Amino acid sequence: MKRNSNQLVRLDDSALAGESEAISPASAKPLFGLDTVSLAARMIEMGEPAWRGPQLAEAIYRQRLPELSEFTTLSKSLRQKLAVEGWQVGRPRIAQVFRSVDGTERYLVECQDGVTVETVWMPDGDDGEAGDGSEVDDADGELKERAGKSWRRATICVSSQVGCAVNCQFCLTAKLGLQRNLTAGEIAGQVVAVLDRHGVEVGRDRVNLVFMGMGEPFLNYDNFMAAVTLLVREVELSPQRMTVSTSGIVPGIERFAQEPADLRPKLAISLNAPDDRVRDELMPINRKWRIEAVIDAVRGVKLRPRERITFEYVLLGGVTDQPEHALEVARLVRRTGLPAKVNLIAWNPGPGIAYTTPRPEAVEAFRATLVDQGIPAYLRRPRGRDIYAACGQLKRTVEE
Ligand code: SF4
Numbered sequence: 001m002k003r004n005s006n007q008l009v010r011l012d013d014s015a016l017a018g019e020s021e022a023i024s025p026a027s028a029k030p031l032f033g034l035d036t037v038s039l040a041a042r043m044i045e046m047g048e049p050a051w052r053g054p055q056l057a058e059a060i061y062r063q064r065l066p067e068l069s070e071f072t073t074l075s076k077s078l079r080q081k082l083a084v085e086g087w088q089v090g091r092p093r094i095a096q097v098f099r100s101v102d103g104t105e106r107y108l109v110e111c112q113d114g115v116t117v118e119t120v121w122m123p124d125g126d127d128g129e130a131g132d133g134s135e136v137d138d139a140d141g142e143l144k145e146r147a148g149k150s151w152r153r154a155t156i157c158v159s160s161q162v163g164c165a166v167n168c169q170f171c172l173t174a175k176l177g178l179q180r181n182l183t184a185g186e187i188a189g190q191v192v193a194v195l196d197r198h199g200v201e202v203g204r205d206r207v208n209l210v211f212m213g214m215g216e217p218f219l220n221y222d223n224f225m226a227a228v229t230l231l232v233r234e235v236e237l238s239p240q241r242m243t244v245s246t247s248g249i250v251p252g253i254e255r256f257a258q259e260p261a262d263l264r265p266k267l268a269i270s271l272n273a274p275d276d277r278v279r280d281e282l283m284p285i286n287r288k289w290r291i292e293a294v295i296d297a298v299r300g301v302k303l304r305p306r307e308r309i310t311f312e313y314v315l316l317g318g319v320t321d322q323p324e325h326a327l328e329v330a331r332l333v334r335r336t337g338l339p340a341k342v343n344l345i346a347w348n349p350g351p352g353i354a355y356t357t358p359r360p361e362a363v364e365a366f367r368a369t370l371v372d373q374g375i376p377a378y379l380r381r382p383r384g385r386d387i388y389a390a391c392g393q394l395k396r397t398v399e400e
Pocket of ligand 1: 164165166167168171172173174213214215216247
């Protein structure tokens, strides 16, 4: 599909003024990324009482203040002392915004060293959470329009690495290769910057996180789980509103299965093929960990009530969208023996990738076949295709 460049809207910098602090030299020490205990330890090292740690965490993660100068619970002298010692909030900042005609926003989020990653805001979601039971977690059982907000629920898609080494053949991010892992603060910082931009009230607004942006989270496991821990324990988001997607890194899935239920996000497996032969071609990682090994690892996850494993399946026209493929996928999903659902994604085009988008009739026939086989199947709505924000399209596309 040829991109309509008129739809790629770069907002000017004035639209972002006051949103976050300017990037400081890489030598500056970021407070963002440290949990309450670590913040208290830093305070003690500076000769301050330990209770300054929770005070700092409150300002950084709950009040989401992007600059030390706004920390009015600290004395001016302490703020100065922190600054003199090189400390700053150091939260990644939204450097550019691209807004889709459908309301989706794609951000270039800049880390302290100037590296940028992509984060996406999808007001009203993309139906990726359909059928997972989380709808009934809303406090009063219904969605309410929040005063002054144009959205009732939203999904934030978060990156875990700069680029990606997994090299899925249908994915634009793969073209970047892996540039570096993101730190826990850089992963959690994307979320907090976007929550801040949209005035999200944690605990009241319904916001889902999907770790499905640039990168393979389970190839940056420690930083990914440290970011989740910050988001759960410090920002106070629910892990049951988070989903991490993996291409099938078996040792990562095995570690993930051991995470405590009050910290573990939901799991999605990026399956994308009906068998090992096709998957070997589309996802070279399959040559290392076969579908059977991935499914065995998934069986080790102890699901919470109403939780399901999600299988993500990108439909490529003529390659993975045939009725016999759907029958094979149903068989694979049944083999897990776990409550599961399939999220279908009609492939989103990208330059230099020689696949075609499936016909709408093929997509519907695929979904209907899965449902006939007793497998819940949902079609994810493509969001932000015009701004290269849709699944598999994140590649820091900035040209106008
Ligand atoms: S689909 Fe995900 S795992 Fe595969 S190359 Fe793209 S970003 Fe990496």
